[in-house]
Amino acid sequence: MSKIVPFVDLKAQHASISAEVNAAFARVSSDADFILGADVRSFEEEFATYCETQHAVGLDSGMSALELGMRAMGIGPGDEVITPAGSFIASSSAISFTGATPVWVDSDPRTYNIDPELIEAAITTRTKAIMAVHLYGRPAHMDAVLEIAERHALPVIEDACQSHGARHGHRRTGSIGTFGAFSFYPSKNLGAYGDAGAIVTNDRELAEKVRMMRNYGQRAKYQHAYLAWNRRLDSVQAAILRIKLRHLDEWNVARRRVASLYDELLAGSGVVLPEPAAHGAEHVYHLYVIQTGERDRVQGELAALGIGSGIHYPIPIHLQEAYRDRGFGRGSFPVAEAAASRVLSLPMYPELGEDSVRRVAEAVRASVSASAQA
Numbered sequence: 274m275s276k277i278v279p280f281v282d283l284k285a286q287h288a289s290i291s292a293e294v295n296a297a298f299a300r301v302s303s304d305a306d307f308i309l310g311a312d313v314r315s316f317e318e319e320f321a322t323y324c325e326t327q328h329a330v331g332l333d334s335g336m337s338a339l340e341l342g343m344r345a346m347g348i349g350p351g352d353e354v355i356t357p358a359g360s361f362i363a364s365s366s367a368i369s370f371t372g373a374t375p376v377w378v379d380s381d382p383r384t385y386n387i388d389p390e391l392i393e394a395a396i397t398t399r400t401k402a403i404m405a406v407h408l409y410g411r412p413a414h415m416d417a418v419l420e421i422a423e424r425h426a427l428p429v430i431e432d433a434c435q436s437h438g439a440r441h442g443h444r445r446t447g448s449i450g451t452f453g454a455f456s457f458y459p460s461k462n463l464g465a466y467g468d469a470g471a472i473v474t475n476d477r478e479l480a481e482k483v484r485m486m487r488n489y490g491q492r493a494k495y496q497h498a499y500l501a502w503n504r505r506l507d508s509v510q511a512a513i514l515r516i517k518l519r520h521l522d523e524w525n526v527a528r529r530r531v532a533s534l535y536d537e538l539l540a541g542s543g544v545v546l547p548e549p550a551a552h553g554a555e556h557v558y559h560l561y562v563i564q565t566g567e568r569d570r571v572q573g574e575l576a577a578l579g580i581g582s583g584i585h586y587p588i589p590i591h592l593q594e595a596y597r598d599r600g601f602g603r604g605s606f607p608v609a610e611a612a613a614s615r616v617l618s619l620p621m622y623p624e625l626g627e628d629s630v631r632r633v634a635e636a637v638r639a640s641v642s643a644s645a646q647a
């Protein structure tokens with residue numbers, strides 16, 4: 274039996290930094306500095322510097338980052354936020370949790386990101402913001418999104434939960450809009466050892482509001498300006514994120530190396546390859562996503578060979594049961610719907626070796642050509 278190729282391998286990454294991580298665990302434990310401790314403050318400074326923003330606020334998840342960022346902007350009941358139908362549910366559910374309504378826009382068929390050509394038609398008098406999601410690590414077409422937003426005097430929000438370190442022109446994703454939301458879910462390009470997230474922003478007031486909202490609305494100890502939540506980043510997670518942040522750029526380079534090898538080995542195979550980043554942007558390949566009309570069969574054949582894969586995402590947001598009350602049926606957002614039935618994410622992580630990439634590409638080619646001959 275040939276070697277298994279997992280979809281992601283968090284153990285390989287841990288092995289490469291285990292001594293530093295164990296020392297960080299020991300330090301936070303012996304200092305008993307668990308809640309909003311020195312590591313949280315240091316990580317916030319270091320992550321803001323990395324993202325080239327003035328502020329970062331550590332939170333418990335990417336979902337909280339999106340929701341609290343929007344609440345701090347004053348988004349709430351009666352408002353609408355434009356967002357892609359093709360994304361992870363949290364892009365939309367965070368809008369819903371503020372009391373506002375997600376207004377979906379279809380994806381660009383090549384990039385999977387929000388199609389800027391369709392944004393304008395979705396703007397109404399209730400629109401309060403446009404949310405761009407840098408899906409799979411490929412920056413959305415921010416020039417076009419910003420141009421439309423400016424024309425309509427609307428703020429832009431970035432769901433950067435899949436694009437840690439990606440650049441759009443000379444700016445990091447997350448630093449371009451009013452705020453950027455990051456998830457540090459373990460398998461992200463920058464992943465914690467549990468749930469974690471952050472917002473980055475240049476708006477001091479917005480950062481301060483989110484800082485209070487994550488901590489029971491406290492301005493000072495036991496002085497609560499308003500009712501709010503506990504959405505804090507743990508010190509242990511912050512300590513680990515500080516270690517991993519130092520490796521993020523080199524890990525993103527390794528991801529790009531894996532992607533270009535896949536590109537080379539799968540060229541002409543009949544599958545649709547990921548669109549390289551354009552407009553001066555840089556893809557960080559959180560996911561390497563191909564398209565094939567035989568997706569489920571190809572995935573099954575890869576699994577039989579011990580090759581992991583994923584589907585991001587099998588059901589577009591407007592067709593999720595959770596949003597059934599919105600009444601959108603099939604055909605509402607055809608590009609996102611077609612992608613949902615065709616996309617397949619191949620193994621992708623910085624430590625993935627060349628032999629494994631070759632094995633995956635060979636298996637994909639064999640599976641696709643078998644179906645062409647059938």
Ligand SMILES: Cc1ncc(COP(=O)(O)O)c(C=O)c1O
Pocket residue numbers: 333334335336337360361363364406432434435455456457458468469470
């Ligand atoms: C695009 C996108 N938005 C939001 C989130 C939510 O992040 P979290 O799982 O940390 O709440 C994710 C996480 O998977 C995501 O991929």
